[in-house]
Amino acid sequence: MTHIRLENVTKQFDKVTAVKNLSLEIPSGHFAALLGPSGCGKSTTMNMISGLEAPTAGSIYFDGDRINNMPPGKRGVGFVFQNYAIFTHMNVFDNLAFGLRVRKLPRSQIEADVRRIAQMLGIESMLHMKATQLSVNDLQKVALGRTIVVRPRIFLLDEPFSNLDAAFRAYMRTELKVIQREIGQTMVYVTHDQIEAMSMADHIAVMSAGELQQYGSPDDVYLRPANLFVARFIGSPSMNFIRGRYVSDGGQPCLQSADGASIQLDNHLRQRLERAPSPNVVLGIRPEHIDLAPAEAAPAPLKLPVKIYATEPLGAKTVLHSQFGSQIVQVLVKPGTAARVGQTHAISLQPHRVYLFDAATEKALA
């Protein structure tokens, strides 16, 4: 059980700043995900926690001890790599026993530990197989087992499931969560897949271009995105955005979209826009928070005329791609909803689910 704290950590590679002034705290026993697109600095952050990279500035603490200069082998971390990094010249048993042998444990204990872990992961029948004979799925199990067996204080997993097929990935997600609860260790998980992060983590750190965008529970990042980036990155299908300008002088105050269409506002949203520092805003609404209304209905606040552009049935839900002016708005509807391509409809946005962002700073507005 180890508490991890990063304090103003920066990593500079030549002229590229991979991680900028990152501060992060992961309470002991928690499961944290570092989430972001490739190149956002999440893997570099992970490498700094493991000790494979040294931070250019800032400090990293395990349980209050500054470990910046501690070599990776002494930190007691376990690392699971995306491409497994299995030692192909050894059989499964030797792979699992590698860390224990480095630690010079007695032979009988190594034997017992390896068997216990192999049983836990369901690979005890493969112990004497060469690593080259294993399937991709089993390789990842061996990689996981090799890390668990040495009982690290911290587990670091760098996109461990991204090479697995979809079904096995879903299975391993659950499995990993169960394992984490069983061993109760702090886990840090790097991924670009928001579903993995949302489904497994206690805390999600959303990163972009080396900077921390938001750090919070899955609910926080989903329900209260701190900025445009987080709002766009979390959720599938992703949030719709309408760029516009709040117009209050003369007549009914409304939100004028970039291509001239205007959106009527309800009282609550009008008040929020009045408080906004700038009239230029981005309105955000998730596809699941939009209702389809009959086209003929009278105009009402937050009601938009749209034309259906494409439909995408997903089974449990259907995604409607609709056109509002020149902008595409995705709407999530029940399957079997009567909406055909080319038809005109109206959509109404659920008033309390509307997000507002400052167009310039991209920060969320209250």
Place this chain on the structure above:
Amino acid sequence: MNTQSRSFRVLRYLIIILWSVFALFPVYWMVNTSLKPLPEWTSAGGRVYWVPSQVTIENYTGIILGGASMANSNSALPAIRSSLIVGVLSTVLAVVVGTLAAYGLSRYQASNQRALPLWAGLIRGFAAPLLTIPFLILFRNVLFEWQGPWLGVVVIFVFTFTLDRLIARLIRRRLDRNPDNLGFSILQLRMFPPIAILVPVVIMWSALRLSDTWYGLTLIYTVVTFPFVVWLMKSFFDEIPREVSEAAVVDGSSQWGVFLKVVLPLTKGGLASTALFVFILNWSDFLIALLITNRDWVTIPVFLQSVSSAASQLYGPQSALGVIALLPPVIFGLVIQRYLVRGLTFGAIKR
């Protein structure tokens, strides 16, 4: 599979058979000749013997014991001993040192070295040695005759080295780039044809009293084959994903542990083929051995051309020695064959 027509298959095998006959004929003829009695390999009477009419081992006994019937009455045993000792030692030395160097280059010389433009590369590569040659010619009398060859060697070394550093500094100033690409410099050792560097080497070796010694020959072979080892092994090390060694580091392995227990076993196949390649190079070398040795440490290829009588080449004993010389590389090859076949399967990594 069986879509090829019959005639095509026949043609294919015919070509293979013809080529094999062509390629294997010299080996056959060597073995054949080595087993013939004297009148048959001298082909007296113009008759060609496709097989010896009477198999004899007199060529082998002659070459090993130093037959009195031959003009060169020396036994080939010292030459065989010399070839074995020097071949094995220099191979081991070049492979060990070269492998360590290659690992260092592969892992620690990061890839952010920007290449020099062509003109700078050429100047960097060749200017210093080429400028040394006129210097050497101009002052050869003074250099090698004033205080013995020792001084000359030292002066030339210092001269070339200083020139090289000056040029490197000039390039660094002008281009703001590091001209000292260690990997490339090592390869440069092989850019000159061996004969071009052999004359100075012969002078140096005699000055350093390394001529005609087992260690002198071992040293020059090691120097000559070392660049091959570095470049071959570096390419094998480059193939191993970083993560594999990082996994071992995180598990607590030392740097040496990572190298010996993880990286080296993964490159076994490459290591074996590199060693074989280097051994064959050393084993078959004629030119260097001819210039560096003259009596005590003559190697098989050099000894071979001296196996002659006043009138002609002694083909029978020569063939016998050829067959003997064939054995070590073949045996070495067979021993490491299973690693070669296994080849470079780093598997387990999905790219």
